[in-house]
Amino acid sequence: MRIFFLLSSVAVFVLVVGFAFADDKTVLVYAIRGYAEGKDFECPEDLKALEKYLKETGLKRFALLNKDSMTAQKDSRVTMALPEDLKAEISVEEVAKEGVVRVRVKLIHETGDKKETVLDTKYPLKDKPLLTNKRLQDGVLILAIILK
Amino acid sequence: MTCEWAERVSAYFDGEISDERKNDVQEHLKTCSECARYIERLRALESLRKNSVQEEVSQEQWDSCWQEIKQETTRRILKRRHVHFIRNLAILGAIAATVLIALTVWAVFKYEPSLQCTGVAEIGGVEILDYGAEYTPMVMETENATIIMVIDSGEEETKR
Numbered sequence: 271m272r273i274f275f276l277l278s279s280v281a282v283f284v285l286v287v288g289f290a291f292a293d294d295k296t297v298l299v300y301a302i303r304g305y306a307e308g309k310d311f312e313c314p315e316d317l318k319a320l321e322k323y324l325k326e327t328g329l330k331r332f333a334l335l336n337k338d339s340m341t342a343q344k345d346s347r348v349t350m351a352l353p354e355d356l357k358a359e360i361s362v363e364e365v366a367k368e369g370v371v372r373v374r375v376k377l378i379h380e381t382g383d384k385k386e387t388v389l390d391t392k393y394p395l396k397d398k399p400l401l402t403n404k405r406l407q408d409g410v411l412i413l414a415i416i417l418k
Numbered sequence: 419m420t421c422e423w424a425e426r427v428s429a430y431f432d433g434e435i436s437d438e439r440k441n442d443v444q445e446h447l448k449t450c451s452e453c454a455r456y457i458e459r460l461r462a463l464e465s466l467r468k469n470s471v472q473e474e475v476s477q478e479q480w481d482s483c484w485q486e487i488k489q490e491t492t493r494r495i496l497k498r499r500h501v502h503f504i505r506n507l508a509i510l511g512a513i514a515a516t517v518l519i520a521l522t523v524w525a526v527f528k529y530e531p532s533l534q535c536t537g538v539a540e541i542g543g544v545e546i547l548d549y550g551a552e553y554t555p556m557v558m559e560t561e562n563a564t565i566i567m568v569i570d571s572g573e574e575e576t577k578r
Contacts, residue, residue: 277515326560377568379550389555389568390548398542398559404568 295342295417297371297395299360301352302412304329304403320414323399329410342371342417354406355381356388358413363392371395371417375402419456427453431460 300320308330313321316334324332335353340346340362347361359376366372373395377388393400399416421427423446429435430443447454541557542564549555549568556567 277519323563326563326565374547386550387548388550388553389546389566391555391566392545392547393564394543399563400544401563401565402568403565405570 295369295371297340297342297346297348297360297362297373298414298416298418299338299340299348299350299358300334300412300414300416301336301350301358302414303333303335303353303406303408304410304412305331306410307331320399320416323401323414323416324412327401327403327410327412329412332412335411352411352413353408355379356404356411360415369396373400373415375400375413375415377402377404377413419452421450421452421456423450423453424456427457428460431457 300317302317302320302324304324304327306329310330311325312331313324314332314334317324317332336350338348338350340348340360342362342365344362344364347359350358350360352358357378357380359374359378361374363372363374371394372392374390374392376390379386379388388404389402391402393415395415395417399414402411402413402415404411404413423443426435426439426443427447430440435443447457542559544557544564544566546555546557552571554569554571556569558565558567
């Protein structure tokens with residue numbers, strides 16, 4: 271009986287510690303339209319959290335198109351419809367214990383039945399977000415993927 | 419007893435026969451050793467019965483005895499239940515421990531994947547798997563972010 275209670279206690283302890291360390295993070299996905307025109311850098315309120323990253327793009331003005339999030343767990347997925355028949359598919363490939371989340375980003379151009387891969391890439395998300403830029407007929411599409 | 423006088427001897431002993439027959443039985447007892455032993459046994463039994471002591475059991479003694487029986491029975495039932503409870507608890511505990519250990523192992527393995535690079539490590543760890551024929555991806559790493567510029571071929575030509 272003593273051994274049984276000892277084993278149970280150890281199991282509970284390991285489980286609690288395991289879940290404590292297994293605190294899931296969130297992958298945030300922003301679709302933003304950016305414009306190069308403008309005098310100074312302007313960041314709208316709903317994109318203030320991304321200001322320091324958006325500055326890196328060299329663009330001046332921004333507008334949020336869409337926003338979504340997913341848990342940083344293997345096989346989590348976000349699909350986002352974008353302007354000009356574009357579609358983004360972001361999925362979590364794997365999660366490492368060092369806090370690195372490897373995401374796969376697919377940017378697809380869909381017209382009717384025709385599907386064309388614009389970009390298919392993997393990125394180890396940790397401290398630095400990934401910004402994918404693509405020129406649109408009106409402005410520039412910025413797909414920002416951030417780990418929170 | 420094989421002697422046919424057995425019943426008459428028994429009746430003689432109980433005093434259930436007439437005086438005339440008593441004499442016949444007494445005469446028979448002198449000649450039949452089997453009946454003589456039989457009547458001796460009957461007398462011995464009667465003597466034992468008369469000498470035996472019968473004590474009256476008081477109501478208090480009965481109550482006390484019943485109380486002890488009840489207590490002993492209750493104690494045994496409780497002991498059996500206790501043993502069953504401990505056994506069930508041990509089984510449940512073992513199942514719970516197994517489930518907990520399995521969950522722990524699962525949790526540990528789930529959160530310990532190896533981060534393997536399956537392709538060529540490029541700038542900022544970006545791994546380009548595929549891109550459209552009309553596009554050219556360019557990777558830049560800045561202080562705060564990693565940027566992929568997807569450039570249209572037409573766009574490039576315009577730049578040239």
